[in-house]
Amino acid sequence: xMQLVQSGAEVKKPGESLRISCKVSGYSFTSYWITWVRxxxxxxxxxxxxxxxxxxxxxxxxxFQGHVTFLVDKSITTAYLQWTSLKASDTxxxxxxxxxxSSGGRNWFDPxxxxxxxxxxx
Amino acid sequence: QSVLTQPPSxxxxxxxxxxxxxxxxxxxxxxxxxxxxxxFPGTTPKLLIHSNNQRPSGVPDxxxxxxxxxxxxLAISGLQSEDEADYYCSxxxxxxxxxxxxxxxxxxxx
Numbered sequence: 001x002m003q004l005v006q007s008g009a010e011v012k013k014p015g016e017s018l019r020i021s022c023k024v025s026g027y028s029f030t031s032y033w034i035t036w037v038r039x040x041x042x043x044x045x046x047x048x049x050x051x052x053x054x055x056x057x058x059x060x061x062x063x064f065q066g067h068v069t070f071l072v073d074k075s076i077t078t079a080y081l082q083w084t085s086l087k088a089s090d091t092x093x094x095x096x097x098x099x100x101x102s103s104g105g106r107n108w109f110d111p112x113x114x115x116x117x118x119x120x121x122x
Numbered sequence: 123q124s125v126l127t128q129p130p131s132x133x134x135x136x137x138x139x140x141x142x143x144x145x146x147x148x149x150x151x152x153x154x155x156x157x158x159x160x161x162f163p164g165t166t167p168k169l170l171i172h173s174n175n176q177r178p179s180g181v182p183d184x185x186x187x188x189x190x191x192x193x194x195x196l197a198i199s200g201l202q203s204e205d206e207a208d209y210y211c212s213x214x215x216x217x218x219x220x221x222x223x224x225x226x227x228x229x230x231x232x
Binding site for chain 2: 035045046047050062107108110112114115
C-alpha cells in the first residue's frame with residue numbers, strides 16, 4: 001500500500017526554525033516528484049513546490065521561493081520541508097503528496113499525506 | 123487570488139446533476155491536463171479526476187469531467203448527501219512554471 005506519513009503537529013514562535021517530514025512507503029521513492037501543498041486555515045490549496053528524490057532537483061512556487069527549503073533522504077525514503085525563520089503567516093496545514101512521475105507522465109497528485117499542522121504564534 | 127477561477131459555492135438537491143466550472147488561460151488549462159480533487163471537512167484532499175476526464179478506481183461514475191479550450195468542468199449526477207465537500211481543479215501552468223489550483227468550490231446538498 002502506498003503511504004506518505006507526515007510528522008506531527010508543531011507549535012512554534014515567529015523567527016524559529018522548523019523541519020517537518022514525510023515518510024514514503026509502498027512505491028519507488030526516486031521515481032516520483034514529492035510535492036508540497038499548503039492549506040491556510042479555512043482557505044484553499046496552494047502549490048508550494050516539488051522535489052525530485054533521485055537528484056534533489058527542486059522547483060519552488062514564486063510565492064514560497066527563498067522562504068522554504070525541500071530536502072530528501074533517499075536512505076530512509078523521507079522528504080522534508082523546512083523553514084529557517086517562521087512567520088505567523090506560515091500557520092497552515094502542509095501536505096506532502098506523490099506528484100508527477102520522473103519520466104514526465106502521470107501528472108497528478110496521489111496519494112496524499114495526512115498533513116502536518118504548523119502553528120506559528122508568539 | 124487563484125490562477126484558476128472556480129465559483130466559491132454550488133448546491134443541488136439529492137438526485138440532481140450539478141456542475142462546477144474551472145476557468146484558466148492558455149498557459150494552464152489551454153495547454154495542459156486538468157485534475158480535480160475532493161476534500162471533506164477536516165480531511166485530506168483526494169484525487170477525484172485526473173487527465174481531464176479519467177476516474178481513478180473507486181470513484182463512482184456519477185463523477186465526470188471535461189476540458190474545452192481554457193475551461194474545465196466537473197459534473198456530479200445523482201447528487202447524494204455524502205457528496206458535500208470542497209472541490210478543487212488543478213493544472214500545470216507553463217508561465218510560472220508550476221502547478222496551480224482553483225480557489226475551491228464548496229458543494230452543498232440541500
